[in-house]
Amino acid sequence: MTVKLSISVPDDVAAYLQGRGNVSAAVTEAVRRVLPEARRARQRAAAQAYGEYLRGLTAQQLADDRALVESSNEVALRDAQW
Incomplete structure (x- = not known):
């Protein structure tokens, strides 16, 4: 599927794109990079935030979180045929 967009770009970018045979392909290639x-x-920001969150937890909170994950896994995997 494709979507037609109308955009405004600076003069130097417009000159570059006008020199290309397929403007859509040039823009797509640049954006995908x-x-x-x-x-x-x-992902780095999320990992950093999660690390900061974990560093702020007490030992009891970490143990409680671990127990919650383990019990959730137990419920989710009950009767699972591996």
């Missing part, structure tokens, strides 16, 4: 880095940046 940026997407993985943006995803990695979000």
